[in-house]
Amino acid sequence: MRLVVIGNGLVGSRFVEDVLARDTTGKYDVTVIGAEGCEPYNRVLLSEVVAGRYDLTSLTLPSPDHPRLTVLRGTSAAAVDREDRVVTTTDGSRHRYDQLVLATGASARIPPLPGLDHGGGTLPVGVHALRTIDDAREIIAATLNARRAVVLGAGVLGIEAASALAQRGCPVTIVHPADALMERQLDTAASTVLASAMPHVGITPRIGVGAEAAIVADGRLTGIRLTDGEVVESDLLVVATGTTANLGIAHDAGLPCERGVLVDEAGMTADRRVFAIGDCAQPPEGATGLVAQGWDQARALAERLTGTSAPARPDRNGSGLDVVRVKAHGLDVVTMGVCGGARPEDRRQRTLRLSDPDAGRHVEVVVEGDRLVGATCVGAGQVAADLVAAYTRRTPVPRDPAHLLLNALATSAPMASGEPETLPDDATVCRCNGVTKADLSAAHACGARSVEDLAAATRATTGCGGCRDEVCGLLDWLDTHAPAPSPT
Structure with missing residues (x-):
């Protein structure tokens, strides 16, 4: 059968790897159509590249070398004819399919801000998104001469981008119109603690105020005018105001779309021969924008198409797919499950919190029955590690849930649940890829x-990168305690 995949990014390339690994009967010949001319790479770590903690080459993802795989790099799909089952590319070539997978991803959303449209859809000099390798290269080059930077948007990416610029020695103002930073994950109290830590790492937060216009002179950015009238001088602007799903080809093909291509729990669209996964898909449970969800979709669809297991998804409550760890030097933020100020009230849930702004620390846990169903940790790295372990392993909470907060009072105490020698073999270390201690051992x-x-053997650390310290610690422990490999 002819399987065509449109998209060779994080999710599309993972799906191809998964389907070929499971297709032991040789059912599929796979053709991948990828718009970018390079190997697939981990865009989740682009902010780490800007910060100087990773180099661009380390982001490259492994690509399978398989006799039944054809990858067309630097080639864009132009149209899908669902009746004839043909994908036409911009170079005029036609690719017939029996089954088609859309993994077209998303693009950075550029707000309709006066001054940003420099004609022909181009941006003024000094204005950048952070979505591709080229974006990262351009931002790094811009920091060499930038005197002051502004980041629009204080979601996860915005905070990571601001931190990265500050680490490059560029003072940053982060502008966010909502009442709380990372409002999808943090409430006002947690946001206040995070905001108070930002000036110590070179970031000035402006919360509850938006951008009114970009000030441009001779095609070059010179500042940002805010909605309260303040003008922030800036010669570098990074836009981190969300993403827009790439739906053009799906919409033109007549597939039902809202924020994404509408799919069922198995990734199937309204056409039983066409599937959608990743940022371009809108599953029944909603899209999180997290890479772990896209990789889960890729795995499940590969299993469905190859008949290697049931297509059912795991329970996401406590699965670890919704653990968010901000990659920002000096700003320690981890959230999971039920969190944020806009969450619906649920009388079955009990919330306990410890907020200590003077110490730069805020911890909140949400308990339902005997299970931890959510947590927010700002400035409390060790207790966050314990809570992530309890959340992902679905460990019963103490009879008095207040004990979950006690480690926040003793940040020098060792992490009982996170030390390698006490970590169970089935404990998940890399949540993006589902890699356990036993897998690494x-x-x-x-x-x-x-x-x-x-990473090459298990995929650990190739997702959000948040498990790198845990993997390093486990590796050091294994080097000391594990037996030497048997001679071959």
Whole structure:
């Protein structure tokens, strides 16, 4: 059968890898159509590249070398004829399919701000999004001469981008019109603690005020005028105001779309031969925008198409797919499950919090029955590690849930649930990829002796990167305690 995949990014490339690994009977010949001319890469870590903690080459994802795989890089799909089952590319070539997977992703959303449209859809000099490798390169180059930067949007990406620019030595103002930073994950109290820590790392927060216009002279950005009348001088602007799903080809093909292509729990669109996964898809449970959800969709669809298991999804409550860890130097933020100021009230849930703004610390836990169903941790890295372990492993909480907060009072105490020797073999270390301690131990026993070796063998650290410290700690422990690999 002819399987065509439109999109060769994080989710599309993972789906191809998964389907070929499971297609042991040789059912599919796979053709991938990818608009970018490079190998697939981990765009989740682009802010880490800007910060200087990763180089661009380390973001490249492994691509399978398979006799039944054809990858067309630097080629864009122009149209899908669902009746004839043909995908036409911009170079005029035609690719017939028996089944089609849309993994077209999303693009950075540029707000309709006066001054940003420089004609022909181009942006003024000094204005950038952060969505592609080219974006990262351009931002790094711009920091060499920038005197002052502004970041629009204080979601996860905006805060990570602001931190990255500050680490490059560029003072940053982050502008966010909502009443709380990261309002999808943080309430006002948690946001206040996070905001109070920002000036210590070179970031000035402006919360509850938006951007009114970009000030441009001779085609070059010189500042941002805010809705309260203040003008922030700036020669570098990074726009982090969300993404827009790439729906053009799906919409033109007559597939039902809202914020994304409408799909069922198995990723199927209104056409039983066409599927959608990743940022371009809108599943019944809603899209989170997190890479773990897209990879879960890729795995489940690969299993469905190859008949290797049931297509049912795991329960996301406590699965670890919704754990958010902000990658920002000096700003320690971890959230999971039920969190944020806009969450609906549920009388079955009990919320306990410890807020200590003077110490730069805020911890909140949400308990339902004997399970932790959500948590927010700002400035409390060790208790966050314990709570993530309890959340993802669905560990029963103490009879008095207040004990979950006690570690926040003793940040120098060791993490009982996170130390390698006490970590169960089935504990998930890399939540994006579902890699357990046992998986890493097995790879180590087979000769993996570096983080890069473990990543190649298990995919650990290749998602959001938040597990890198845990993997390094486990690797150090394995080097000391594990037996040497058996000679071959």
